Amino acid sequence: MSAQSFRRDSLTGPIFAWARKALPTMSDTEREALEAGDVWWDGELFTGNPDWSKLLATPVASLTPEEQAFLDGPAEELCRMLDDWRINWELHDLPPEVWAFLKAHRFFGMIIPREYGGLGFSAFAHSEVIRKLSSRSIAAAVTVMVPNSLGPGELLLRFGTQAQRDYWLPRLADSREIPCFGLTSPEAGSDAASMIDRGVVSRGIVDGKETLGIRLTWHKRYITLGPIATVLGLAFKLRDPDRLLGGEEELGITVALVPTDTPGVEIGRRHLPSLQAFQNGPNQGRDVFIPLGNIIGGPERAGQGWKMLMTALAAGRGISLPSLSAAGAAFAAYTTGAYARLREQFHVPIGEFEGIQEPLARIAATAYQLDAARRLTCAALDQGRHPAVIAAILKSQATERMRIAINDAMDVHGGKGVIDGPLNYLGNIYRAIPVGITVEGANILTRNLMVFGQGAIRCHPYLLEEMMALGEEDRAKGLERFDRVFWKHVAHSLATLLRAGFRSWTGGLFAPAPLAGSVTGYYRQLSRYSAAFALLTEMALLTLGGALKRREMLSARLGDILSELYLLSAVLKRWQDEGRQESDLCLVACCMESGFETIEARLDQVLANLLNRIVAVFARLLVMPFGRGRRGPSDELRRRCARLLLEPSAARDRLTAGLFLDGGDDGIGRLARAFTLVTEAGEITRRMRKAHVRDRQLARQQNLITDAEDRQLEAMERAVAAVVAVDDFAAAEIASSFKTRVERAAS
Incomplete structure (x- = not known):
């Protein structure tokens, strides 16, 4: 031995x-x-x-000229269009012109390769766009990040069949389709194994022909972009009781694409996620039939959904x-x-x-x-x-x-x-x-x-x-x-x-x-x-x-x-x-x-x-x-x-590079101008403080400051006062605003 x-x-x-x-x-x-x-x-x-x-x-993360041009162009222009107060408190949604801009410039197709009509951006470029938008509007940033993170696009790129990529990716890239992904259900949050959303392999009629497919029943919530989505990526447990696929009866968690206009799909009313205006809401389906070809990756990917989701989430x-x-x-x-x-x-x-x-x-x-x-x-x-x-x-x-x-x-x-x-x-x-x-x-x-x-x-x-x-x-x-x-x-x-x-x-x-x-x-x-x-x-x-x-x-x-x-x-x-x-x-x-x-x-x-x-x-x-x-x-x-x-x-x-900080006359714009004026007048204010003089007129009389410096200080004081100021509203205006807000959310 x-x-x-x-x-x-x-x-x-x-x-x-x-x-x-x-x-x-x-x-x-x-x-x-x-x-x-x-x-x-x-x-x-x-x-x-x-x-x-x-x-x-490890190579330094960097942008290509095309990616930098997008940040300096469409991303910058988008930020100038965003009024966060109006988005969150008046419209409770992005304005129509912003939605149109997002679609026209393919913000929802950043991760989709160019051969499918997307922008083909790197992870770093994707990150830089989200960083810039986040400094202007959380609602806009979340709206853009979701289709480019965990969602049908990412899953199709990694696991979809070539036919699925050829059909869906161009439509996602140019926003003919708005995607969302349904994972979380009331019965199961972090414990996906406990979800009761189910699909059963069966036969049904599609376009007048008998087709082997899946009959689905589900209830999902907290689904970002759900209220406006045209295609739903859905996670569910798949069963094949009649062994129509020739394998096990319990196939496990599976991921499929479900067009939201499919009979039986019900899009619920909107959630209000922590007073943020991005689109989010529940949806459910009762006796919804889809062909087997709707499984991302095809029938051979049946039961592999959880691994697919975790792999995609590892990046997103x-x-x-x-x-x-x-x-x-x-x-x-x-x-x-x-x-x-x-x-x-x-x-x-x-x-x-x-x-x-x-x-x-x-x-x-x-x-x-x-x-x-x-x-x-x-x-x-x-x-x-x-x-x-x-x-x-x-x-x-x-x-x-x-x-x-x-x-x-x-x-x-x-x-x-x-x-x-x-x-x-x-x-x-x-x-x-x-x-x-x-x-x-x-x-x-x-x-x-x-x-x-x-x-x-x-x-x-x-x-x-x-x-x-x-x-x-x-x-x-x-x-x-x-x-x-x-x-x-x-x-x-x-x-x-x-x-x-x-x-x-x-x-x-x-x-x-x-x-x-x-x-x-x-x-x-x-x-x-x-x-x-x-x-x-x-x-x-x-x-x-x-x-x-x-x-x-x-x-x-x-x-x-x-x-x-x-x-x-x-x-x-x-x-x-x-x-x-x-x-x-x-x-x-x-x-x-x-x-x-x-x-x-x-x-x-x-x-x-x-x-x-x-x-x-x-x-x-x-x-x-x-x-x-x-x-x-x-x-x-x-x-x-x-x-x-x-x-x-x-x-x-260097700490603040890549943020959008040009706010015009809003709060951030006023802050930027006041900071510039205060720091430029730093030597003047230090001189006055050392002399224990605060009043500009007295400082002028004592020749501590010149006429030009007096005007500089006056401009600084006006700018500082504009920053320190806060908003106030009439009681009737506040009541009307909240009533409109609730009505819009309910609709």
């Missing part, structure tokens, strides 16, 4: 037998979700020893809502910095108060970080990667951090952000926050179950292959496969233990890092924390096994560490890609120090909650031998970040 055979039979065999019994059952939806997408930089982070050269070699989730969130944070940085510069209390700009500088710094760093992660993820998508775990990280983290940034902005603006009206540029994006938090996988679900739960299996170097071996029906074949990978896993675990302990005890001083100038030390710390994360992953899997699936709070904390590692990697990549801008170093440092503080807090919490206390004490000795040492950004670092938002600079421009 060879040594390998002895090992397999005497050592691996008992472990294999125990693991097969201990391995929890996996639902079809879980298995298909795991198989969706692929692994990218998240896999490197899971190894505990990331190869930074792979990250830095990483683009649309992260783009909106990054735009929201950047918009908060632009507006809040400007407002804090021109708004005075106690005769000084409020931006000079440290209590204001703390949220300003947080907003600035968040804007820098979210846009870094957005760009990096788009770069991966444009290289043909579909990293499902990273997309989940980005969607959940971006929307959560946008919530914090917008809340901070509202706090600084005070009453200016609270009073609604055409001059309020923050209120609508504040109300939109729950939409981003909830859709495309609610953040509670994503954080507690998906990021680490899916990541630990997909991204771990060996775990998925071990699980596949354990699930083999042929025991001998499974044992052979398990034996090959299990001992590699053991060697990896021992190497991770030594690596994590060495890097933690030496403070990461000798951890691998590229030569990256001022930020080299940050790479070393990320290498250190990656090793600590990998070790705790092994410890959690070893001590909890399949029970880790039910320890959601523990899983969420491990997911938070992975999320921070990815977002911080993106920050360093952005700094490198933008030419190592020295003026941005304070933003990089603020992001890193905040992230390190969070990582150490989560490491501490995981160790405190591991059930096996012996293992927990041992692991703490290895990864946190000196306790928690990170306390977040220093006060001076926060002050430096805040100052970037208070004065015009190239660094400030």
Whole structure:
């Protein structure tokens, strides 16, 4: 008997037998979700020893001349057409001329290739368009993002038959067809396996001929573009009780196209999603018959719907809502910095108060970080990667951090952000926050179950292959496969233990890092924390096994560490890609120090909650031998970040690049003009403040200012007053507005 055979039979065999019994059952939806997408930089982070050269070699996300021309042309023109107050409070819809413009310029066909009549845009161009629109109107941004994200177009491109592509894609590209996608039903939100929407393979009559098809019954809700859609992408459970397809009776979740004018389709009335005016509503179908050819991908794709959806969502989730969130944070940085510069209390700009500088710094760093992660993820998508775990990280983290940034902005603006009206540029994006938090996988679900739960299996170097071996029906074949990978896993675990302990005890001083100038030390710390994360992953899997699936709070904390590692990697990549801008170093440092503080807090919490206390004490000795040492950004670092938002600079421009900020005479336009006038008059106001003179006439009499400077200050004061002003309405006008709003929504 060879040594390998002895090992397999005497050592691996008992472990294999125990693991097969201990391995929890996996639902079809879980298995298909795991198989969706692929692994990218998240896999490197899971190894505990990331190869930074792979990250830095990722091409920078960029636009083609045609894509840039679209942003500078139709996208810019569209933003000028949008009046968010009118859209949300008067029309409760996009105006007819905006709908016509969207269709004419093929905004709904951005992802559709040129050969089918679409724009053929890259993921980054798609993201840039959503970013620009989001800074002007959430309703318009959501209307554009949905057909270009999870929907029939994406699914047809990936899984449709050639005949389906040839017919549907040109019609979607030029908006002859308006698509929506029906997934969520009242009985099943995140748990798609619980949906009761059903299709039964049967025979029916189409165009006077007997046809083999599907008889559908469904009830969906929360469907964006549903009230105006002409074609519905529908997810349902398919059964074939008479075995007309020659296979199983229960075929599983399937996706098909259903024209909304098909007999039996009922389009419901509209929902009002968090006071946003984008089209959204329920629909249902009773005894709706469609041919088998309506299944996306044809009959051979029957039962593969969940995997198809998860694969498409792995891309869409990483683009649309992260783009909106990054735009929201950047918009908060632009507006809040400007407002804090021109708004005075106690005769000084409020931006000079440290209590204001703390949220300003947080907003600035968040804007820098979210846009870094957005760009990096788009770069991966444009290289043909579909990293499902990273997309989940980005969607959940971006929307959560946008919530914090917008809340901070509202706090600084005070009453200016609270009073609604055409001059309020923050209120609508504040109300939109729950939409981003909830859709495309609610953040509670994503954080507690998906990021680490899916990541630990997909991204771990060996775990998925071990699980596949354990699930083999042929025991001998499974044992052979398990034996090959299990001992590699053991060697990896021992190497991770030594690596994590060495890097933690030496403070990461000798951890691998590229030569990256001022930020080299940050790479070393990320290498250190990656090793600590990998070790705790092994410890959690070893001590909890399949029970880790039910320890959601523990899983969420491990997911938070992975999320921070990815977002911080993106920050360093952005700094490198933008030419190592020295003026941005304070933003990089603020992001890193905040992230390190969070990582150490989560490491501490995981160790405190591991059930096996012996293992927990041992692991703490290895990864946190000196306790928690990170306390977040220093006060001076926060002050430096805040100052970037208070004065015009190239660094400030980089934070807000790509937003639409030319608002004419609306709130954002007034803010921009006032900020320019205030900063241009900075030297004059400092001179007067130093002399303890506030009145312009007195300053003129004392020759502190010239006549020209007096006129400059007068213009500045008028501009500031226009910004500080808020809207007011007659009581009858408000009552009429709400009555009209309800009537329009009901219709």
